Amino acid sequence: MSQLGEFELIERYFKRPAQRAVLGVGDDCALLQPRPGTQLAISSDMLVEGRHFLATVDPARLGHKALAVNLSDLAACGATPLAFTLALALPHVDEGWLGPFAHGLLALADAHGCELVGGDTTRGPLNICITVFGEVPVLAGRSQALLRSGARPGDALYVSGTLGDAALALEVLLGRLSAPAAVLDAARLRLEQPSPRVALGQALRGIASAAIDVSDGLLGDLGHILRQSGVGALVDADVASSLVATKSYYTRASGQFDTQPALADWRRWALAGGDDYELLFTAPPSAEAAVAAAALASQTPVTRIGQIEAEPGLRLVDGQGRPLANRYTSFDHFG
Ligand code: ADP
Numbered sequence: 001m002s003q004l005g006e007f008e009l010i011e012r013y014f015k016r017p018a019q020r021a022v023l024g025v026g027d028d029c030a031l032l033q034p035r036p037g038t039q040l041a042i043s044s045d046m047l048v049e050g051r052h053f054l055a056t057v058d059p060a061r062l063g064h065k066a067l068a069v070n071l072s073d074l075a076a077c078g079a080t081p082l083a084f085t086l087a088l089a090l091p092h093v094d095e096g097w098l099g100p101f102a103h104g105l106l107a108l109a110d111a112h113g114c115e116l117v118g119g120d121t122t123r124g125p126l127n128i129c130i131t132v133f134g135e136v137p138v139l140a141g142r143s144q145a146l147l148r149s150g151a152r153p154g155d156a157l158y159v160s161g162t163l164g165d166a167a168l169a170l171e172v173l174l175g176r177l178s179a180p181a182a183v184l185d186a187a188r189l190r191l192e193q194p195s196p197r198v199a200l201g202q203a204l205r206g207i208a209s210a211a212i213d214v215s216d217g218l219l220g221d222l223g224h225i226l227r228q229s230g231v232g233a234l235v236d237a238d239v240a241s242s243l244v245a246t247k248s249y250y251t252r253a254s255g256q257f258d259t260q261p262a263l264a265d266w267r268r269w270a271l272a273g274g275d276d277y278e279l280l281f282t283a284p285p286s287a288e289a290a291v292a293a294a295a296l297a298s299q300t301p302v303t304r305i306g307q308i309e310a311e312p313g314l315r316l317v318d319g320q321g322r323p324l325a326n327r328y329t330s331f332d333h334f335g
């Protein structure tokens with residue numbers, strides 16, 4: 001335990017020279033200068049112990065994740081990261097925790113050129129709230145931001161990267177599944193150190209018709225696009241569940257015999273598992289080559305998992321096109 005006070009703590013761990021910001025940490029406000037022809041994109045996400053992370057998580061990974069989930073929102077809007085603020089409640093000053101936390105946080109910030117320009121620090125149950133600021137160009141009077149509301153019938157539905165691995169890691173950590181150590185390590189990185197798809201989001205400006213990041217489960221987040229666009233969708237559950245990267249290594253942790261999870265379980269982890277932080281987006285058929293080029297340029301794999309239809313609602317099918325009941329609910333803090 002240390003005697004470090006609030007202001008020394010900020011000075012030591014969170015104050016760095018301003019880069020692009022006009023004014024960073026140290027005054028009553030930070031100052032950012034929006035570039036002409038751009039809009040500010042702003043988003044906040046809070047991480048609460050026991051709710052969003054386990055008390056045992058490595059602090060460097062927690063610092064990374066706290067910013068990653070916010071950068072993922074900028075990615076979903078196609079915004080370029082600029083800066084962020086950090087509001088932190090700490091039960092006590094533990095420099096053995098603060099050092100790696102700040103390191104994990106600021107390493108990801110540096111990787112995305114997103115600078116810490118201010119925040120607030122208080123005593124309380126561990127709680128991390130970040131607000132990010134990004135920019136999107138306005139071209140010929142039109143914002144280039146990707147929105148949830150732009151999906152149109154006939155558009156293809158795509159998702160980036162892999163699905164369900166974070167949810168599987170959590171199942172293992174909670175003792176409901178078991179997996180070889182190397183598999184858990186890989187899945188756990190997806191849970192604890194997600195890679196926000198910032199480059200892909202920017203590459204999709206002017207190409208995608210709608211986008212959202214998958215944080216609460218694919219189908220639930222797709223529901224937001226469908227409602228806000230006034231459309232429906234057809235989703236191939238088997239293509240989606242083929243995107244679980246660490247599949248085939250898990251067994252049920254309880255019971256007398258090792259049993260593999262059932263097909264329905266894989267579908268559920270892929271379609272409703274949380275914490276993927278992938279981009280789910282739509283694009284017209286004419287943009288197929290442009291989507292592939294954006295994926296290549298951002299070095300982010302993208303898979304077509306379905307299509308947008310005029311009829312509202314979500315229709316799930318298996319790999320043979322047979323209808324499946326949609327029993328998959330996504331995470332809701334008050335649900
Ligand atoms: P005020 O009381 O005027 O809100 P504070 O004393 O809370 O200011 O903070 C002093 C300065 O330190 C401010 O510039 C604030 O933005 C910054 N700051 C406080 N906590 C953090 C933090 N966790 N990370 C980065 N900057 C912080």
Ligand code: MG
Nearest residue numbers: 119120121122
């Ligand atoms: Mg304050």
